[in-house]
Amino acid sequence: MLSIGAINIPSSLVLAPMAGISDLPFRMINRSFGCELAFTEMINAGSLGFRSKNTIKMLATQSADRPLGIQFLANDADALMKAIDIAAEYTFDIIDFNAACPSRKVVSRGKGAGLLKEPLKLQRLLKVIVDHADAPVTVKIRSGWDASSVNAVEVAQRAGDAGISGLFIHGRTREQGYEGAVDRNVIRDVKEAIDIPVIASGDALTPHHIRRLFHDTGCDGVAVARGSFGNPWIFRETVRYLKTGSVPCSPDTDEIVLTMKGHLEANIAYFGEKTGVLRFRKFFRWYTRGMAVKGLKIMAFRTHTRDEMLELIEEVRTLQPSPDMQTARQRHESGKWNPDIAPPRCGRLRAGESPD
Secondary structure, eight states: OEEETTEEETTOEEEOOOTTTOOHHHHHHHHTTTOOEEEEEEEEHHHHHTTOHHHHHTTOOOTTSOSEEEEEEOSOHHHHHHHHHHHTTSOOSEEEEEOOOOOHHHHTTTOGGGGGGOHHHHHHHHHHHHHHOSSOEEEEEEEESSTTOOOHHHHHHHHHHTTOSEEEEEEEETTTTTOSOOOHHHHHHHHHHOSSOEEEESOOOSHHHHHHHHHHHOOSEEEESGGGTTOTTHHHHHHHHHHHSEEOOOOOHHHHHHHHHHHHHHHHHHHOHHHHHHHHHHHHHHHTTTBSOHHHHHHHTTOOSHHHHHHHHHHGGGOOBOGGGGGHHHHHHTTOOOTTSOOOOOEEOOTTOOOO
């Protein structure tokens, strides 16, 4: 069980905050398949301070969307305190601070992973949040800025001294972005160096990958990001795999179609038809990876109405698995994840087999 402050997460799995992805409809679809803790999209503290309409909308939630964390991006204490005061008008359970975003635009302003180069400043900002907020505070970091400055242990220790209640660590440097190998050794070193919960992040793409993160790092929890794209079943399947060593077979086409329709309708109810359909386009691609669906994907990115998208979703029922699925397991086991190929989600761990 993962515990952050007074919040207990039996599965120890977390839906990570993702810009442009982690809106209310996305969170609720994942919660319907076992996600217990989710976060809002990354919120710029300065924009919230000005009560930007689009930023305020990111705080929307509902009673079933709990426990919920809010993630802030900032490099200024005053902006953070103002954002915390405004956020207190809304419902959330955890405040997370982003010191991991590798975007060039973000780090050029001294935010996100840019703060890894200033551990003392990061510690001071975290102390401000801890002192000013009523909710438990966490931080997300990376292994370091680049291969020559892997300082996650120092950053984590300073964060712990600031009084945070949990730490998320992505096992890549800022220079790596989302490419290359995840350094599980660094995550393990951080876990051994601090006495607060550590949540591992990076390539949590299948139940097999998640189990390996737990096994190799000793982490208290795992944050699921890309692994949930078009695959909300990852929470249900991982819980079963961790308990029994057996992963249920992939959902059948009827369940995929039903879930796609539910996601689309939730998007439209939340954003309106135009924006809801537009934002669903990328999910159409993710839900249908592993199927011979290239033509439909092209059409999906040209749709503008609910009826057009529903018609394409219904056509998914007629599709067959792509030949690429024959090599999906080998690609996943080698770590070469392809977003167009569905993750292998069926099979039992054999006696003596490593949790890979």
